[in-house]
Amino acid sequence: EDKVVQSPLSLVVHEGDTVTLNCSYEVTNFRSLLWYKQEKKAPTFLFMLTSSGIEKKSGRLSSILDKKELFSILNITATQTGDSAIYLCAVPGAGSYQLTFGKGTKLSVIP
Amino acid sequence: DVKVTQSSRYLVKRTGEKVFLECVQDMDHENMFWYRQDPGLGLRLIYFSYDVKMKEKGDIPEGYSVSREKKERFSLILESASTNQTSMYLCAAAKWAATNEKLFFGSGTQLSVL
Numbered sequence: 001e002d003k004v005v006q007s008p009l010s011l012v013v014h015e016g017d018t019v020t021l022n023c024s025y026e027v028t029n030f031r032s033l034l035w036y037k038q039e040k041k042a043p044t045f046l047f048m049l050t051s052s053g054i055e056k057k058s059g060r061l062s063s064i065l066d067k068k069e070l071f072s073i074l075n076i077t078a079t080q081t082g083d084s085a086i087y088l089c090a091v092p093g094a095g096s097y098q099l100t101f102g103k104g105t106k107l108s109v110i111p
Numbered sequence: 112d113v114k115v116t117q118s119s120r121y122l123v124k125r126t127g128e129k130v131f132l133e134c135v136q137d138m139d140h141e142n143m144f145w146y147r148q149d150p151g152l153g154l155r156l157i158y159f160s161y162d163v164k165m166k167e168k169g170d171i172p173e174g175y176s177v178s179r180e181k182k183e184r185f186s187l188i189l190e191s192a193s194t195n196q197t198s199m200y201l202c203a204a205a206k207w208a209a210t211n212e213k214l215f216f217g218s219g220t221q222l223s224v225l
Contacts, residue, residue: 032212041120041219042201043154048213088154092212098169099214101146103153 002027002093006102013109017079021105023089024071033072034099035063036088043088046074079109114138115204115217123223130189132220134202143185144169144203144214145177154201160185161207192224 003026013019025033032050036043047056049065049072056063060079065072076083086106090099118133136143144159146169156169158177166177174196178186185204189196199221203214 034213036216041199042115042216043214044216045213090154098156098159099212101154103151 002091002100004089004091004100004102006087006089006105008105009103010106011108013079013107015079015081015109015111017109018075018077019079019107021074021076021087021089021107022071023073023102025089025091026070027091027093027100030067031092033065034090035072035074036090038086038088038104039084046087076107079107081109081111083107084109115202115215117200117202117217117220119220120218121221121223123225124189124192125225126193128189128192128224130192130222130224132187132189132200132202132222134185134187134217135183136185136204136215137183138204138206138215139182140204140206140215141182142205142207143179144205145175145185145187146201146203147171148199148201148219157187192222194224196222197224198222 005024007022034048035046047063052067060077063074086104088104089102114137116135142161145157146154148154155171160166160179176188201219202217205214
């Protein structure tokens with residue numbers, strides 16, 4: 001059974017801090033790992049990673065994948081209150097259309 | 112980007128009622144999904160559909176059914192709503208390919224069953 005574990009489950013930081021969110025996975029026939037941000041309702045896509053060691057960046061957010069150790073991290077530098085959200089990690093199952101999601105990390109950024 | 116629209120943001124129903132949650136996507140994607148999201152449990156897949164009239168059970172299909180009569184529309188049906196089906200329901204669409212498994216989500220329907 002595919003498994004995605006995110007840590008921590010929740011995190012409170014001050015504006016300007018740097019945070020690292022973790023995602024470990026177990027899946028047969030790995031193809032990709034995806035990160036989503038969920039602020040109010042709809043999760044919105046952040047990154048898709050398929051290769052180890054290649055960092056994806058978008059502004060203050062970056063993510064990297066380690067296929068040998070089966071994990072990914074999402075970094076957010078110089079956090080802002082607008083970064084407050086639930087961050088979800090997901091992997092597609094082997095040969096299926098399903099994404100298996102982790103339980104998410106709830107990030108709260110306080111002024 | 113794909114736009115996925117769910118017909119209701121908030122819905123309150125009584126136990127035993129038949130409930131329809133509607134979802135429409137505007138980008139001709141083959142695959143559509145229904146998830147529910149509960150605190151501490153994350154997103155769990157209820158059903159998905161990879162083509163018109165085709166459906167597959169997800170991880171928690173009990174108490175639900177689905178309908179996909181047209182490519183753009185995917186409906187979730189609660190035949191007889193129960194209080195344990197109070198949840199946030201999220202619809203998603205995807206054009207599945209080996210290197211592009213990105214889901215586009217609707218804004219969700221918060222369903223309360225009293």
